[in-house]
Amino acid sequence: MHRFLIKTLTFACAGCLLVLAIALIPGYLVSKLSKFNIKKDDTIVIFGHSHSECAYDDTLIPKLTNLSHSAESYFYTFQKVKKYLSQNPQITTVLIEFSNNQIAPKMDDWTWGYTYMSNMFPQYASFMGVSDFKVLAQHNSKYFMNCIGIAARSNLIKAVSFNYNYTGKTGGYFKIEGTKPLPATNPAGQHIKASPNESTISTTNIQYLRKIIDYCNGMHKNVFLIRSPQHPLYEYRSNEAEFSLIRQRYFSDIKFLDFNNFPLKNDEFADFGHLNYKGAIKYSTYIKQQIMNGMLAPPPTHSVKSFENRQLVTFNH
Amino acid sequence: MLFNSFGFGIFLIVVFALYWFVFNRKLQQQNLLLMAASYFFYACWDWRFLFLLIFSTLLDYFTGLKMYQAKSQKLRTFWLWLSITINLGFLGVFKYYNFFAASLAAVCANIGIHLNPLTLNVILPVGISFYTFHGLSYVIDVFKGRIKAERNFIDYSLFVSFFPLLVAGPIERATHLLPQVKAPRKFDYQEAINGLRQILWGLFKKAVIADQCADYANLIFANSAHYSGSTLVLGAIFFAFQIYCDFSGYSDMALGIARLFGFELLRNFAFPYFSRDMAEFWRRWHISLSSWFRDYLYIPLGGSKTGTWLKVRNTLIIFLVSGFWHGANWTFIIWGLLNALFILPSILLKTNRNHLEIVAKGKALPTAREFMQMVITFIQVIFAWIFFRADSVTQAFKYIGSIFSKSLFSVPQLDVSREQLLEVILLIITFIIVEWQGRESQYAIEKLTWLRRRGYRLAFYYTLIIVIFLFTGKEQQFIYFQF
Incomplete structure (x- = not known):
C-alpha cells in the first residue's frame, strides 16, 4: 500500500505540474504576444453586443472601428478594451453600447453560463486578472474548470501555430440581410410583449461596465455610453425605468447618446433588437453626420440630450 | 455524480482511504462501508429512488431465502415468480407504462376508437434496468440451485448496489460477485x-x-x-x-x-x-447483457439446439427483448430486429462461432x-x-x-x-x-x-x-x- 501511495502521488503530482505548465505557458505567451490592432487612422472605437454589432457599418463612418461582438457581456468586453486601448494609442474616443437588455439577468448567463463561457473564456482567459477568475469560479465552478481546459487548448494551438493575431476575431460590423415579419404599423402605445423580472438585474455586468469606464478614464480616453435603435416592440424596453435609474445612479458622469427612438421603418430591422443592412446604412450615415457635427467632441463643448428631443427632418417617414 | 466529475473523484478518494486504512481489519466493516457509500452515491442522483432500490434489494433477499427454505418445488416456484413479477412490474411501471399506454391509444385510434390514456409523469429511476437484472439473476440462480441463498443482508445488498456497477452495469451475476463479496480482500499493488x-x-x-x-x-x-x-x-x-x-x-x-x-x-x-461478423460483434458488445439474455432467456427457450424455426424464433425474441430493454421506443425494437436479421444467416448456416x-x-x-x-x-x-x-x-x-x-x-x-x-x-x-x-x-x-x-x-x-x-x-x- 505504501508503495502504491508513493507512486500514485508522485505520478499525480507530476501530472498536475505538467497540466499546469500546459495551461500557463501558452497562456503567458498569448498574453505577451497577442496583437489587437486597428487601422492607424481610426481614433474611435465602439464596443458592445449584437445591437451595436449590427447597427454600425464602420465602412460608412470615418475613423471608427466597430469592435462589438454578439452575446458579449461587459465582463469579456473589459478584457478586450484593455488590450485594444493599450496597443492602439491613437484611440481617443470609446463608445460603449448600453441598452436595456444589458442590465438584465441574462447577462449573467452570457458571463458564466457554460455555452457562453466556453466560447468567450478561451478567447480572453490570458488577459484576465485573478478577480476576474474569481467571478467565474464563484458563480459556476463546475464548468469553469472545464473551460480552463478549453482555454488551454485554444492557447496551445495559438502558441504552436505562432498565431497571436486577434485582429478581426474579436468582433466587427455584422451585416444582416432581410427582416423577420414585424408589425406593419407603428405600435406606439401598444402593450410590450414581455416584462423582465423587475427585482433582478445583472450586477456583475453593471460592475464591469463601471470597470471599463474607469479603465478608459485611466487611459485618458473620451468615453460615451450609446444606445443604438431598438424597435418599439422590443421586449427589454419594458425595463426602461430601471434602466434610467441605473444609468443615473452609476453612470451619471458619462455622457449618454440615446438613439433608442431613432426613426426606422419595420423593414429596416432584422428583428426587434437588431438593425438589418438597410437600417444600418441609414443609421450609420446619420451617426457619421453627427460625429462630423461634433457629437463626440470632448466636454464641455457639446451637450448631448436624448434623441427624442432632437429634430430629424431628413429621417422622418 | 458522474464518474468523470470532480465530485466523484473526491468521493472515490475518501471511500478508498476509509476502506483500506480505517475499516481494513474486518470484512464486514468494509462491506458495510461500501454499501453505505453505494447508497450515498445512488442518493446523489435522486434520493427518492433510494427507497425503490432498497425495496428491490429486500424483495430479492427475502424471496431468495424463502426459496432456499421452501420444501416443495411448488413453493419455490411461487417465490420465484413473485420476485420476477414484482421486479418486472416495477420496471414496467417506471420504464414501459407510458409506451404501452400510448401504443394502445395509437392502435385504437387506427380502428376508430379514441382513447385518452392516463400517462404517468414519472422520471426513470437511474440504473433500474441494471439492478433489476442483478436481482433477477440472483433469484433465478438460487431457484436453479446454482448458488445458495445469501443470509447476510449487507453482503447481498452490496452485491446489488456496489457503486461502480450500480447505474450502468456491468450486469453482474451472483455466482461471480457474491463469492468475492464474502472473501477477505487484501490490497494488491x-x-x-x-x-x-x-x-x-x-x-x-x-x-x-x-x-x-x-x-x-x-x-x-x-x-x-x-x-x-x-x-x-x-x-x-x-x-x-x-x-x-x-x-x-x-x-x-x-x-x-x-x-x-x-x-x-x-x-x-x-x-x-x-x-x-455480427455474431462476433454480439460476443464482444455489452457482454454482460448479451450473456445475461443468453443464459436466462435464450438457453431456457431452447437456444440453438432446436429446429430451424425455433432457432429463428429464439433469436428474434432475444434481440427484440434486448432492444426493448434499452428503452420504451419503437426505434430500439427495430434496432433489435435489425440485429436479429443481421445475425440470423450465420446462426442458420452455423457459422456464428467461426x-x-x-x-x-x-x-x-x-x-x-x-x-x-x-x-x-x-x-x-x-x-x-x-x-x-x-x-x-x-x-x-x-x-x-x-x-x-x-x-x-x-x-x-x-x-x-x-x-x-x-x-x-x-x-x-x-x-x-x-x-x-x-x-x-x-x-x-x-x-x-x-x-x-x-x-x-x-x-x-x-x-x-x-x-x-x-x-x-x-x-x-x-x-x-x-x-
Whole structure:
C-alpha cells in the first residue's frame, strides 16, 4: 500500500505540474504576444453586443472601428478594451453600447453560463486578472474548470501555430440581410410583449461596465455610453425605468447618446433588437453626420440630450 | 455524480482511504462501508429512488431465502415468480407504462376508437434496468440451485448496489460477485495500478472521444433534414464512436474502480468494432447483457439446439427483448430486429462461432479478407445505430433515405471549422490505432507491449492526461444511464 501511495502521488503530482505548465505557458505567451490592432487612422472605437454589432457599418463612418461582438457581456468586453486601448494609442474616443437588455439577468448567463463561457473564456482567459477568475469560479465552478481546459487548448494551438493575431476575431460590423415579419404599423402605445423580472438585474455586468469606464478614464480616453435603435416592440424596453435609474445612479458622469427612438421603418430591422443592412446604412450615415457635427467632441463643448428631443427632418417617414 | 466529475473523484478518494486504512481489519466493516457509500452515491442522483432500490434489494433477499427454505418445488416456484413479477412490474411501471399506454391509444385510434390514456409523469429511476437484472439473476440462480441463498443482508445488498456497477452495469451475476463479496480482500499493488490505468483509459474514451463525437452526432441528427448524404454518414459514424466510447469508457472506469477495492467485475466490451461478423460483434458488445439474455432467456427457450424455426424464433425474441430493454421506443425494437436479421444467416448456416478469437491474433495487421469482413460488419452496425439514435422511426427512415441520395458522394459539410472537424477525426484515428495495438488485452492500454521502454509508457500516460485536460468540455451524461 505504501508503495502504491508513493507512486500514485508522485505520478499525480507530476501530472498536475505538467497540466499546469500546459495551461500557463501558452497562456503567458498569448498574453505577451497577442496583437489587437486597428487601422492607424481610426481614433474611435465602439464596443458592445449584437445591437451595436449590427447597427454600425464602420465602412460608412470615418475613423471608427466597430469592435462589438454578439452575446458579449461587459465582463469579456473589459478584457478586450484593455488590450485594444493599450496597443492602439491613437484611440481617443470609446463608445460603449448600453441598452436595456444589458442590465438584465441574462447577462449573467452570457458571463458564466457554460455555452457562453466556453466560447468567450478561451478567447480572453490570458488577459484576465485573478478577480476576474474569481467571478467565474464563484458563480459556476463546475464548468469553469472545464473551460480552463478549453482555454488551454485554444492557447496551445495559438502558441504552436505562432498565431497571436486577434485582429478581426474579436468582433466587427455584422451585416444582416432581410427582416423577420414585424408589425406593419407603428405600435406606439401598444402593450410590450414581455416584462423582465423587475427585482433582478445583472450586477456583475453593471460592475464591469463601471470597470471599463474607469479603465478608459485611466487611459485618458473620451468615453460615451450609446444606445443604438431598438424597435418599439422590443421586449427589454419594458425595463426602461430601471434602466434610467441605473444609468443615473452609476453612470451619471458619462455622457449618454440615446438613439433608442431613432426613426426606422419595420423593414429596416432584422428583428426587434437588431438593425438589418438597410437600417444600418441609414443609421450609420446619420451617426457619421453627427460625429462630423461634433457629437463626440470632448466636454464641455457639446451637450448631448436624448434623441427624442432632437429634430430629424431628413429621417422622418 | 458522474464518474468523470470532480465530485466523484473526491468521493472515490475518501471511500478508498476509509476502506483500506480505517475499516481494513474486518470484512464486514468494509462491506458495510461500501454499501453505505453505494447508497450515498445512488442518493446523489435522486434520493427518492433510494427507497425503490432498497425495496428491490429486500424483495430479492427475502424471496431468495424463502426459496432456499421452501420444501416443495411448488413453493419455490411461487417465490420465484413473485420476485420476477414484482421486479418486472416495477420496471414496467417506471420504464414501459407510458409506451404501452400510448401504443394502445395509437392502435385504437387506427380502428376508430379514441382513447385518452392516463400517462404517468414519472422520471426513470437511474440504473433500474441494471439492478433489476442483478436481482433477477440472483433469484433465478438460487431457484436453479446454482448458488445458495445469501443470509447476510449487507453482503447481498452490496452485491446489488456496489457503486461502480450500480447505474450502468456491468450486469453482474451472483455466482461471480457474491463469492468475492464474502472473501477477505487484501490490497494488491498490481491490481490497483491496473485499476488506475483502466480508469484513465475509460476517462479518455468518455471525456475525449465520446464527448467530442457527441457534439457532432447531436448536431447532425438534430438537423438531419438539412444535411447531405455524406454528412449523414459521418453523423452515423460519429455516433458509433460516441456510443462505444461512452459505454465502454464507463465500463472501463467501473472495472478499474472495482479493482481498487479488490473486486473483479465482468468484462463488458472486447473490441467489438474489430469483429468480422455480427455474431462476433454480439460476443464482444455489452457482454454482460448479451450473456445475461443468453443464459436466462435464450438457453431456457431452447437456444440453438432446436429446429430451424425455433432457432429463428429464439433469436428474434432475444434481440427484440434486448432492444426493448434499452428503452420504451419503437426505434430500439427495430434496432433489435435489425440485429436479429443481421445475425440470423450465420446462426442458420452455423457459422456464428467461426470467429471466437480476436482478429489477427499475434499479427500486426489483418489480412485483406479480415479487413473487408470488419468493414462490412461495421457498416451493418452503423446502419442499425441510426435507429438506435434517431428520435423516432420516421426520422430514422428519413435519415437513411437522405443517405442514399446523390449527395452521398459530395464532400461532407458541417457548420464547424475544418480544423475542429480534423481534430476529432485525428483523435478517432489515433484511438483506433491504440485499440488495435492493444486488442489482445482486457482493455487497450492494459499492457502496452508496443511501447517497450518504461519511459515511453509513462510519456503515453501523461499524454493521455494532457489530452483529457485539453479536450474535456461540458460533462455529458453517459448514454446508458437512461436505460
